[in-house]
Amino acid sequence: xxxATVLQLAGSSLRLAxxxxxxxxAGLYSERAGIFDIGLEGKMLAAAFAAAAFAAxxxxxxxxxxxGIAASSAxxxxxxxxxxxxxxxxxxxxxxxxxxxxxxxxxxxxxWFGLGGQTPQLGPGQRFLAIEWxxxxxxxxxxxxxxxxxxxxxxxxxxxxxxxxxxxATWWILYRTRFGLRLRAVGENPAAVDTAGISVVRLRYxxxxxxxxxxxxxxxxxxxxxxxxxxxxxxxxxxxIALAALIFAKWRPWPALGACLLFGALEAIGIRYxxxxxxxLGVVPVQFMQALPYILTVVxxxxxxGKAVPPRAGGRPYVKER
Amino acid sequence: xxxxxxxxxxxxxxxxxxGAQAQEAANPAxxxxxxxxxxxxxxxxxxxxxxxxxKETGIAYESFELQNDAQREQALRRFAERGHNPVITNGFSYxxxxxxxxxxxxxxxxxxxxxxxxxxxxxxVVFNEHEGSYLVGVLAAMASKTGKVGFVGGMDIPLIQKFAxxxxxxxxxxxxxxxVFQAMTGTTxxxxxxxxxxxxxxxxxxxxxxxxxxxxxxxTGIGVLQAAADAGVYxxxxxxxxxxxxxxHVLTSMLKRVDVATYQAMMDVHNGAFTAxxxxxxxxxxxxxxxxxxxxxxxxxxxxxKAADEARAxxxxxxxLVHDYSTDGACPVS
Numbered sequence: 179x180x181x182a183t184v185l186q187l188a189g190s191s192l193r194l195a196x197x198x199x200x201x202x203x204a205g206l207y208s209e210r211a212g213i214f215d216i217g218l219e220g221k222m223l224a225a226a227f228a229a230a231a232f233a234a235x236x237x238x239x240x241x242x243x244x245x246g247i248a249a250s251s252a253x254x255x256x257x258x259x260x261x262x263x264x265x266x267x268x269x270x271x272x273x274x275x276x277x278x279x280x281x282x283x284x285x286x287x288x289x290w291f292g293l294g295g296q297t298p299q300l301g302p303g304q305r306f307l308a309i310e311w312x313x314x315x316x317x318x319x320x321x322x323x324x325x326x327x328x329x330x331x332x333x334x335x336x337x338x339x340x341x342x343x344x345x346x347a348t349w350w351i352l353y354r355t356r357f358g359l360r361l362r363a364v365g366e367n368p369a370a371v372d373t374a375g376i377s378v379v380r381l382r383y384x385x386x387x388x389x390x391x392x393x394x395x396x397x398x399x400x401x402x403x404x405x406x407x408x409x410x411x412x413x414x415x416x417x418x419i420a421l422a423a424l425i426f427a428k429w430r431p432w433p434a435l436g437a438c439l440l441f442g443a444l445e446a447i448g449i450r451y452x453x454x455x456x457x458x459l460g461v462v463p464v465q466f467m468q469a470l471p472y473i474l475t476v477v478x479x480x481x482x483x484g485k486a487v488p489p490r491a492g493g494r495p496y497v498k499e500r
Numbered sequence: 501x502x503x504x505x506x507x508x509x510x511x512x513x514x515x516x517x518x519g520a521q522a523q524e525a526a527n528p529a530x531x532x533x534x535x536x537x538x539x540x541x542x543x544x545x546x547x548x549x550x551x552x553x554x555k556e557t558g559i560a561y562e563s564f565e566l567q568n569d570a571q572r573e574q575a576l577r578r579f580a581e582r583g584h585n586p587v588i589t590n591g592f593s594y595x596x597x598x599x600x601x602x603x604x605x606x607x608x609x610x611x612x613x614x615x616x617x618x619x620x621x622x623x624x625v626v627f628n629e630h631e632g633s634y635l636v637g638v639l640a641a642m643a644s645k646t647g648k649v650g651f652v653g654g655m656d657i658p659l660i661q662k663f664a665x666x667x668x669x670x671x672x673x674x675x676x677x678x679x680v681f682q683a684m685t686g687t688t689x690x691x692x693x694x695x696x697x698x699x700x701x702x703x704x705x706x707x708x709x710x711x712x713x714x715x716x717x718x719x720t721g722i723g724v725l726q727a728a729a730d731a732g733v734y735x736x737x738x739x740x741x742x743x744x745x746x747x748x749h750v751l752t753s754m755l756k757r758v759d760v761a762t763y764q765a766m767m768d769v770h771n772g773a774f775t776a777x778x779x780x781x782x783x784x785x786x787x788x789x790x791x792x793x794x795x796x797x798x799x800x801x802x803x804x805x806k807a808a809d810e811a812r813a814x815x816x817x818x819x820x821l822v823h824d825y826s827t828d829g830a831c832p833v834s
Contacts, residue, residue: 183708186704186707186708190700190703190704190707193700194700293538294536294537294538294565295536296536296538299722299726299745307730308730400696404696404699404700405695405696405699405723405726406695406722406723406726407695407722409693409694409695409719409722410536410693411690411693412694412695412696414690414694414696446700446704449683449697449700449701449704450704452682452683452684465687468686468687
């Protein structure tokens with residue numbers, strides 16, 4: 179494997195990791211505040227549809243992005259009402275959101291466009307295109323740094339950079355602001371937060387809505403950044419992989435970046451090397467390479483991660499003592 | 501009126517109603533495979549054929565898009581039960597379901613496209629995809645400046661290997677030094693409808709120097725063609741004419757006339773001329789070919805057209821024998 183191949187693989191990993199990372203951070207906010215969110219998948223799917231649909235109708239990818247965020251936030255609000263205000267079961271609400279999104283996107287899509295649940299193909303102005311950074315080609319001859327700059331750092335679309343910036347931002351918000359401290363506290367011991375005179379309900383809603391925002395960007399990235407249009411079930415389990423990454427990262431932002439990049443890299447390797455010949459062992463079948471991310475998820479979650487302790491108040495609706 | 505009488509009357513009314521319904525339902529039915537009828541490729545070709553039938557005869561048809569493999573037998577049986585004739589299924593995966601259901605309804609005419617079912621009331625339509633793929637392989641090799649071309653398949657099955665193998669043979673016959681990258685999207689039905697993964701597969705081949713990428717991947721191929729257009733290289737479409745998707749960036753499309761097969765089957769039943777048995781449609785029967793229209797006429801040079809026409813003539817005359825992967829599960833070149 180030469181240097182150029184490594185760079186191409188790294189670039190591919192980054193593109194594939196982006197939706198996972200955004201969804202993973204969305205889950206992080208929500209779960210750190212004590213609201214389990216297995217509806218990441220559904221929110222991403224709804225956002226992917228709304229983004230592609232509105233980009234196709236209005237011709238602007240930015241309106242598409244806003245529509246995606248709006249759709250995802252609407253589902254977040256449903257999750258919030260069900261699990262915070264009505265104190266319902268958070269897992270059931272999340273599952274319901276996944277089903278709702280899978281059904282609604284196909285139905286509305288068919289109704290609007292008559293293309294079997296797909297949106298029309300998006301043209302150049304309706305998509306997030308790769309951004310070439312200044313001097314990318316001019317610096318290419320510089321050894322090592324040139325190719326890295328040209329192939330790995332430059333040449334992705336803006337949402338990729340946004341996702342990467344969201345990691346330090348999340349770290350700063352959670353660990354360096356008053357809001358973050360309270361958010362973490364509300365996921366561990368909401369009664370203490372309540373005693374301090376801070377609204378548990380408002381904090382949890384804020385966390386759930388931030389999750390909606392991030393899932394919205396993740397969905398828009400899928401349909402208007404990576405692909406050029408929406409197709410049914412296009413999230414293909416990414417929301418669940420993001421949840422696995424979140425547990426793997428033990429609900430912390432920087433390890434979340436690492437976990438998502440790892441899953442992205444595994445997928446990139448699976449795509450690139452469909453048949454690897456290992457000397458002495460013969461050819462590794464394609465099926466194995468494609469199953470690898472999932473196998474690794476199981477292995478990592480089963481043993482290597484150590485003890486992953488979720489936020490203590492996670493999954494439990496907060497009931498004020500009377 | 502006694503209760504018994506009224507019950508009998510009700511039963512009679514229902515029977516008449518059912519009879520009328522059965523007669524009404526004697527129109528054709530089509531079942532589309534997992535890619536969906538708007539995959540702009542294989543299934544859409546069948547859809548086009550059915551639409552053409554409806555336009556010409558005014559007879560409506562029923563259709564169903566599979567959501568998962570479990571629905572295959574169920575959907576087929578339901579259409580047969582409701583008296584639709586013929587019932588047409590698309591996709592190689594329909595073999596076993598067709599085998600079962602066709603025996604349950606001996607009076608219904610069935611058509612299965614892309615696989616062979618030996619039953620007295622089933623017409624099996626298969627195509628010589630390797631011949632058409634050979635021709636686009638010739639064109640790809642001539643259009644490529646880097647000497648590297650790519651292939652992205654949908655589900656990893658012998659049928660798709662047949663496309664790949666024919667393509668590689670065409671490329672190598674034209675440029676023996678050419679390098680061909682091959683990739684399959686997956687091993688389940690989901691591989692027909694994953695444009696994100698298709699785009700990433702194509703991108704990885706383009707990164708390695710491929711400047712023509714041929715896909716045989718149904719809905720997944722939309723992502724392949726998009727990635728090729730984004731990178732400023734050529735894609736090659738499949739099944740339907742996909743040249744219009746990215747004018748100037750789709751070199752050509754390997755046509756597989758599923759539309760003709762669907763249309764013809766409906767017409768034959770309509771005219772009372774339906775025949776069961778295996779139909780093999782190759783270059784000679786115009787069942788496969790390559791698309792040349794106003795979207796790609798500037799991309800195909802006269803030399804390319806000449807080479808493709810010559811290869812076509814030689815395949816038809818038997819001078820060039822394109823190896824069929826599905827006969828022995830192996831490809832002589834890679």
